Amino acid sequence: MVLTELGSKIAGALHRMTESTVIDEEVVDQMVKEIGKALIESDVNVRLVFEIQKKIKKGVDFEALPPGVNKRKLVQNVVFDELCNMLDSGKEPYRPKKGRPNVFMFVGLQGSGKTTTCTKMAYYYQKKGWKAGLVCADTFRAGAFDQLRQNAAKVKVPFYGSYTETDPVQIAREGVEKFKSEKFEIIIVDTSGRHKQEKALFDEMQQVYDVLQPNEVIFVLDGAIGQAAKDQAIAFRATVDVGSVIVTKLDGHAKGGGALSAVAATQCPITFVGLGEHFDQFQQFEKMSFVRRLLGMGDLRGLAEVVKSHGLDKQPELMERLTQGLFSMRDMRDQMTNMMKMGSMASILEMFPGLSHSQLSDADGQEKFKVFLFIMDSMTDAELDHPDIRKIMNASRIARIAKGSGRSSREVGALMDVFKQFQKTFSRMKGRMPRNPQDMQKMIDPRILKQMGGAGGMQNMMRQLTSQFGGMGGMGGMGDLFGGGGGGMG
């Protein structure tokens, strides 16, 4: 889970603020204090935290507000914006281009997760239909060749390396030339992360860089180091032209907020984050999506990507029913089976509005899901297909299912709770998503609409969203998120 603790603390502070009967300066001050404390605990630089606090307070200057403004919404929006600003590097990373070679050189200290991340990125692009290849130019660490080769084999990405060649520059050049000649589009070069001396490491990096002239140098950074990330990023950038950063190990590390904000402060865009050891525990980093997930607001864009990359959008019947708010236990079983194939559940669940800070997010989703699948295997067809299984559940059914699956009645109850959450999420989708820009316009607060550049700006945004989700059902618009018509996640 991405920074669960930080997210739930900030979301908690916001929630307490919105629950107050009157929203005045005192209430906002308390919320700002709590948010600051949560950020500092996540190792965000103290000075930056003070700045954020000041900006939030300035942004919610009640005295300057015209009457009738919804203070709760305003405060929420200001906090959201300031968190996004904290993660904004202000620079755009290199965007690979289809149909031509895009060479990425990975740099980073040993143990940062560089080799794993090379594989994750190759796999990420391969799943999206790009022709990706991996080159091992780490000749210093004895096991590096085998590690990358085995990783590459696991995700079925072509690999280039040499057991015998000791010159990293030579291998990098040969590997990249080979992949270029075979019309590979994403060519990823893993370089060494350690040397006897730091200078030797930086010299080697520079030599590989000079020869390859990569399209982008990606600096891989361990998120667990918190705000110390700033010095590391600056040191690497002083040697090679680092274009972007991938922050790893954001799963379960309390200091992740510090690392992310520190990197942004160096004006290096973060492109992806690593969320576990699995090759698909890897997500594109986009500040607004990230903050939405952090605060438990869900992330439609990320969800759309997952839906698409796992072919869920190609199950029209299911999608049609989901968008009508119909969701049976069998549907949940099918989806859990699909999701099990993808590694940890946590990163998927946090994309669901309302599930982000749920009981499932903290625990190891995989293990819990296995138990749930055992339990569902002991249900009858009538139970699995019932439009609302909770209506027919009673003590004797629960006891029968528990006995049949070898689990406890409490675990059957927990499954029913999770089912309720899924059902709630999907029923919220029902009929909520507008099908065209005009409908959407009516739903949006006029001040926010103004910020979006008025009706024209919003239509532009809708068009962008349509093209983003366009391949998912052919009908266009976010209403097609799940391939069906009319639904949405509001």
Ligand SMILES: Nc1nc2c(ncn2[C@@H]2O[C@H](COP(=O)(O)OP(=O)(O)OP(=O)(O)O)[C@@H](O)[C@H]2O)c(=O)[nH]1
């Ligand atoms: N929890 C977690 N572990 C990760 C993540 N990324 C990598 N790791 C683990 O971190 C450890 C080091 O990763 P490597 O990929 O071998 O690191 P490296 O930077 O290539 O190391 P050198 O080759 O020695 O330079 C491995 O155990 C990885 O499984 C992540 O996002 N989350």
